Amino acid sequence: MIDSRTIRLFLLCAGLLFAAAVTATPRIATWQTANGAKVLFVEAPEIPMVDVRVVFDAGSARDGAKHGVTSFTNSLLTEGAGDWSAYQIAERMENVGAQLEVGSLRDMAWVSVRSLTERKALSISLETLATVLAKPRFAPDDIERERQSILASLLQDEQSPGSVGQKRLYRLVFGDHPYAADPEGTAESVKSLTREDLLAAHQRLYVARNALVAIVGAVDKARARDIAEQVTVALPAGEAAPPIPPVEALQQAVEERIPFPSTQSHLYLGQPGMRRGDPDYFPLYVGNHILGGSGLVSLLSEEVREKRGLSYSVYSYFLPMRQFGLFQLGLQTKNEQAEEALRVVKSTLERFIGEGPTEEELQAAKQNITGGFPLRVASNGKIVEYLAVIGFYGLPLDYLDTFTEKVRDITREGIRDAFKRRVDPDRLVRVRVGRLSPPVAQVAEDAGGAKQ
Amino acid sequence: MRRLMMGLALLGLGLSHVQAGVVERQLENGMKVIVKQDRRAPIAVSQVWYKVGSSYEHGGITGISHVLEHMMFKGTQQHPPGEFSRIIAANGGNENAFTGRDYTAYFQTMASDRLEVSFELEADRMRNLLLLPEEFEKEVEVVKEERRMRTEDKPQSLTYERFLAGAYETSPYRIPVIGWMADLDALEVEDLQVWYRKWYAPNNATLVVVGDVEPEQVIRLAQRHFGALRPEMVARPKPRTEPSQRGSKRMRVKVPARQPYLVLGFKTPVIGKAEEAWEPYALEMLAYVLDGGSSARLANNLIRGDELAVSADASYSAFSRLPGMLVLDAVPTPGTAMDVVEAALLKEIARFKHELVSEEEMERVRNQIIAAKVYEKDSVFYQAMLIGQLETVGLDWRLADDYVGHLKAVTAQQIRQVANKYLREDNLSVAVLEPLPMDEGVAMLTASGVDDD
DSSP states (O other): OEETTGGGHHHHHHTTTOOOOSSOOOOOEEEEOTTSOEEEEEEOTTSSEEEEEEEESOSGGGOTTSTTHHHHHHHHGGGEETTEEHHHHHHHHHHTTOEEEEEEOSSOEEEEEEEEOSHHHHHHHHHHHHHHHHOBOOOHHHHHHHHHHHHHHHHHHHTOHHHHHHHHHHHHHHTTSGGGSOTTOOHHHHHHOOHHHHHHHHHHHSSGGGEEEEEEESOOHHHHHHHHHHHHTTSOOOOOOOOOOOOOOOSSOEEEEEEOOOSEEEEEEEEEOOBTTOTTHHHHHHHHIIIIISGGGSHHIIIIIITTOOOSOEEEEEOOBSSOOEEEEEEEEEGGGHHHHHHHHHHHHHHHHHHOOOHHHHHHHHHHHHHTHHHHTSSHHHHHHHHHHHHHTTOOTTHHHHHHHHHHTOOHHHHHHHHHHHOOGGGOEEEEEEOSSOOHHHHHHHHHOOOO | OOGGGSGGGGOOOOOTTTOOOEEEEEOTTSOEEEEEEOOSSSEEEEEEEESOSGGGOOTTSTTHHHHHHHHTTSOBSSSOTTHHHHHHHHTTOEEEEEEOSSOEEEEEEEEGGGHHHHHHHHHHHHHOBOOOHHHHHHHHHHHHHHHIIIIITOHHHHHHHHHHHHHOSSOGGGSOTTOOHHHHHHOOHHHHHHHHHHHOSGGGEEEEEEESSOHHHHHHHHHHHHTTSOOOOOOOOOOOOOOOOOSOEEEEEEEEOSSOEEEEEEEOOOTTTSSSTTHHHHHHHHHHHHHSSTTSHIIIIIITTTOOEEEEEEEOOSOSSSOOEEEEEEEEOTTOOHHHHHHHHHHHHHHHHHSOOOHHHHHHHHHHHHHHHHHGGGOHHHHHHHHHHHHHTTSOTTHHHHHHHHHHHOOHHHHHHHHHHHSOGGGEEEEEEEEEOHHHHHHHHHHTOOOOO
16 A cells, blocks of 8 residues: 655654644643653543653763664564563564554653553553563573574665665754764664663663653552552663764755666755754744744745655655754655755745744644644553653643644744744755766656566 | 454454444435434434445556545536545544545544534535546646555555566456556556546445434434435446465565565455355455464464574555455564474465364454453444445345354354465465565665656
8 A cells, every 4th residue: 555645744744743722621630650750641531542652861961972872772672571581572462452662762761561451461561561661581582583584684774775875964963962863773772772871871871750641541549559559660760861962054065966776866954953942943844844843835845845756755754853853855866856855944944043934834734733643642652652751851831722822822923933033044954865866877767667 | 473463353243232223224316324322422423335446446546446545636617625634633533545446535533513514524525526637647646656555665555566567467456446657657647537527426335424413413414415416327346256266376576675575365255246155255354363462373383383483474465455365464474494484384374275174273362352352342433434334345244143143153164265266386376575684775875876856
């Protein structure tokens, strides 16, 4: 099956938190576990299931010199814990139809469970979750297998022009900052990581005061309290991870062209963007929605795709993080027209920074964001992600309740002002991955089509 | 891996206290309307499904259904190009469309009081699309970029495309949904006009609505907007039955890549066309036993166990219009030879032929499917998707209700029987991605000195 107009995927990055109160927002309860983990809970009685997501400040920003260690650590949690092998962990969960997943990015790492509320299923799920969090084995065999898996994943990235470009963009935008490195590390760093490194990362970061527990489901608050205690009780209290250093602004424009044997060039423009809870969050968020965050109706899409047919996907987004995350624009187009597409993107961005949106564009964006609010919180799966972000970044608990109001308050001038201060088109990182000088024969083949 | 998260594996309807009734009605012009109430959130998804996709296409116009899907956003008499998306956005909606082998579908998710907005727009473009030549010229280029992005520059996708094209002799499942590049190059707007007339009519469409709505009201609303649309003579597609395979096939696909990749498949029956009604369900169970999670056989024996593969998957769809394949694919661990991985996959298949699946494994699959049916209630979109997909491949949406029951009824002996009957060497196709060096490719390309601008 082809999902043919899926540009909206990028909205997931752009606005994990673009919601507010047209209708009832989920009522969030919060407390701390006995050993100091923060808990956020929403009761959702309709479906006999529960989602539990435990988030740690244990993303690759905590790697230090050992690139990839937090991601490696996170992926090993379910590969053996307590008395159980990887198979036994999977078997326990799957026997009762429960789902167990791990994941990590630059800021956070998490383990999540989805289970039926049926007594036996939930009890097994929670026991398993508590054990993988607190008692991972890090057995040498499991480490070596996982190492091979990560190395294979890095190889996979090397054959993807998109991954190559994205990684390079991060390095150039973030320089010496911990956000620069790829969360998975490099082949070299992954090969050098030892069991001691993994144990140390786990001991330091997988502790209660560095954790956030998000719970959504058909349980009452008393039961949610028990759940939160049960999944964190075996964690040492520990300490919250120290602050991450601020991201420095780029001093100059940087351009890099990476030769790659692909039919398309992937183009990336980037700069440090904004943080969670940023005072400019709302004008930048709404402004970007207009510029390149609203799929087919965005300005970038209008200029690049609708008017000129240059690209299937073109977008821009801010990824707000603990410190300034990436502000990124991107597209893919056949090699021969890469420079043309780049010129269109740059001029669209420059015009937007110079002039800001029109009143009609702003109204349309506000209608879309506020009118679409009920969709953002329409499932337990979405709500638990919101809780994780609100809790992890310490956003106010009424964040969702006040969101539409804050969006409605945004003005054209506010957007123009924020973009002028926060985005500098003369100091962008530009990365292009693709065939920079294709031989004549290759051009002819591309133009002529099929390679049977 | 994670087969439970994929495709039609999560079929079904959920528990009674969240499950309200489903109302089904056929309008006089032949359009079917199916409405399912789900009051959890004040939203509704509306989907229009057409019985047309790449498996309705023939050589020379491959990809036309998908290009037409793109053009459906490019204007009618009443609404100029792009306005469809702008109206939906202004109503807080989320919209998109997708094309598959057996269907083309359009959807909007909005606050449930906006349902009429979507009906009005969908009814308009069902019969009144303009297909402007200047819009087509641009949009077909967008689709070619999509093809480059999804297939040409993705070694595994390219291999998979060639695998399907080589494995099937006559079945239209050999046609890539996105179409061959040469056909996209040769496509003309007149082709689209014919295709649109032929398939876009109320009697070839199913409207599915799931959400916080009153079903009878939705039916009336549908009648108001779609009821007056003129039906079309819609010819049933020719059967194009795949002849039985006479011996295994092998393909090598050479692409600049870092990693080898293997995909293999056995021709299998589907629901409605199997010799025995239970056979497709037995094949579903077999696929789950191979790949229903991290405790299933592929993960346990190939990824862990002998550590031959970093990923290994099995997939089978009992609910397609035409017979397909049970497909396995794998990426070997660095340093493991491809034929070793292939042998290991085939060994897992062979096991089913002489060894009965344990009751423990059967029970685990059943419990996963039962739980998945509860979880799927978390998404109105997915619930609508199941109904639309079943209807559009020519089955009854109520089959979703019976899915768990059918799977539960499958015995270990039946799994052994379908393995022996269908998973035979003469019925096998294999494609192997053989990586070409990427650096040499680049060096060769950059040395020519021809500017690309």
